[in-house]
Amino acid sequence: MTLGILATIEAKSGEEARVEAELTKVVAPSREDDGCLLYTLTRDSQQPSRFIMVEQWRDRAALDGHIATEHYKQMAQSLENAIEQMEVREYDVLT
Incomplete structure (x- = not known):
């Protein structure tokens, strides 16, 4: 069954541009990962410090x-001190 991910990432105050840049850098290589069906970055229109990865x-x-990829590990390491909180939810994709 297809696995869906919603990762909500809250940038620390003043770190929004850095978080956006680092998250954006990982999109293209992630889309090339074996088994990737969807990988997109969004921003909450009401709270600009909140980013949501839909996968x-x-x-x-x-x-x-x-x-396990290098691009994922680099992104995680570079954002270690720029994120206030992060929640990752897994879903079974039905349609």
Whole structure:
């Protein structure tokens, strides 16, 4: 079954531009990862410090492969001190 991910990332005050830049950099290579069906970055129109990554993966193995990539690891490391909080929710994609 296809695995959906909604990752909500809250940038620290003053770090919004940095967070946006780092998240944007990971989109293109992530879309090339094996098993990636959808990978897009959005920003909350009412709260500009909140970013939402919308992802769909063929299966758990594809998501695990993505998390093991160098581009994902670099993004996570570069944002370590720029994020106030992050919530990652997993969903079964039905349609």
